[in-house]
Amino acid sequence: MSESEKAGAPEREDAQAEQIRRVLGEDIMMGRLKPGDFLSELKIADRFNVSRTPVREAIRILAGDGLVTLRPRQRALVRGLTxxxxxxxxxxxxxxxxxxxxxxxxxxxxxxxxxxxxxxxxxxxxxxxxxxxxxxxxxxxxxxxxxxxxxxxxxxxxxxxxxxxxxxxxxxxxxxxxxxxxxxxxxxxxxxxxxxxxxxxxxxxxxxxxxxxxxxxxxxxxxxxxxxxxxxxxxxx
Missing domain, CATH: 1.20.120.530 (GntR ligand-binding domain-like)
Structure with a gap:
């Protein structure tokens, strides 16, 4: 990887995380992902053709939005909103x-x-x-x-x-x-x-x-x- 590619990697991953957050957030609110569903980082990474790094960031943001519950050393759970x-x-x-x-x-x-x-x-x-x-x-x-x-x-x-x-x-x-x-x-x-x-x-x-x-x-x-x-x-x- 060239120096310019390395420099652009964080920005690219931020954009990927934002896209994943938007799609998963909509999936949750439209009922395609339901409360109690597990979020598999591997499956999500495959779905968006990305590494796990932006997936983890997207899930972290969704947790901040109240849509996901994070659990130590376990897969995140869909929470949804009331x-x-x-x-x-x-x-x-x-x-x-x-x-x-x-x-x-x-x-x-x-x-x-x-x-x-x-x-x-x-x-x-x-x-x-x-x-x-x-x-x-x-x-x-x-x-x-x-x-x-x-x-x-x-x-x-x-x-x-x-x-x-x-x-x-x-x-x-x-x-x-x-x-x-x-x-x-x-x-x-x-x-x-x-x-x-x-x-x-x-x-x-x-x-x-x-x-x-x-x-x-x-x-x-x-x-x-x-x-x-x-x-x-x-x-x-």
């Missing part, structure tokens, strides 16, 4: 995003507002599609434009961390009938308040937007066992 834990995280997300919107209303530049408006135009166009994935990708662009306009690096980092943890749940609730069109309407209110430099209005509109998502998610949570652990119900079952 409905209460999931909805608690959505409440926190609503407050973080509200803070971003409030600061964006105070600090945004004309160029940043234009970026938000352009992303919202694309969200509006995609809201009528049956697949929520394209809408979600553009929705991410819109929200990240708001995070950037807030001008607070720490707030942006923490918001992104929790947003990424809830990614698959936010996509799933987008499959509810009419949800994407309603989401686009809610975006209009957020951007209008930001553009008017109405800090309180922007925070309230964004908070309401996230609270609606959390309420939609309540309809998609199903108990998997007596412990109260849940997974997201597939709408086309």
């Amino acid at each position: 409905a209460s834990e999931i909805l608690d995280q959505f409440e926190v997300m609503a407050e973080l995003e509200a803070a971003c919107a409030r600061l964006a209303a105070r600090r945004h530049t004309p160029a940043q507002l234009t970026r938000m408006e352009q992303a919202q135009e694309e969200c509006r166009r995609l809201a009528s599609l049956p697949d929520p994935e394209p809408y979600y990708r553009t929705n991410v662009d819109l929200h990240e434009a708001i995070y950037e306009a807030a001008g607070n690096a720490y707030l942006r980092t923490e918001t992104l961390r929790l947003r990424d943890r809830l990614r698959f749940l936010r996509i799933s609730q987008g499959r509810l009938p009419g949800r994407l069109l309603n989401s686009a309407d809610e975006h209009d209110q957020v951007i209008a308040a930001i553009g008017a430099r109405d800090e309180l209005g922007a925070a309230a509109a964004m908070r309401d937007h996230l609270i609606v998502q959390g309420e939609s998610l309540r309809l998609m949570l199903r108990h998997t066992d007596a412990s109260g652990m849940v997974h997201v119900t597939e709408l086309d079952d």
Whole structure:
């Protein structure tokens, strides 16, 4: 291995760990991996065609997210989250995003507002599609434009961390009938308040937007066992 390849190895393993974390996290929340299932490092490494190093890191992060239980000298166990834990995280997300919107209303530049408006135009166009994935990708662009306009690096980092943890749940609730069109309407209110430099209005509109998502998610949570652990119900079952 060349010196440049050695230097790039940690960065590559970090990217691999992040990919594995995302996929396994979605598997857990969608019920493909159930509470009590063992996580085999070897099988996971084979599945993703990677070494065990990024697998161990991904499992460690999942444990920090509350989705996995680590046990000394034994395989990790899938834990999952309770409905209460999931909805608690959505409440926190609503407050973080509200803070971003409030600061964006105070600090945004004309160029940043234009970026938000352009992303919202694309969200509006995609809201009528049956697949929520394209809408979600553009929705991410819109929200990240708001995070950037807030001008607070720490707030942006923490918001992104929790947003990424809830990614698959936010996509799933987008499959509810009419949800994407309603989401686009809610975006209009957020951007209008930001553009008017109405800090309180922007925070309230964004908070309401996230609270609606959390309420939609309540309809998609199903108990998997007596412990109260849940997974997201597939709408086309």
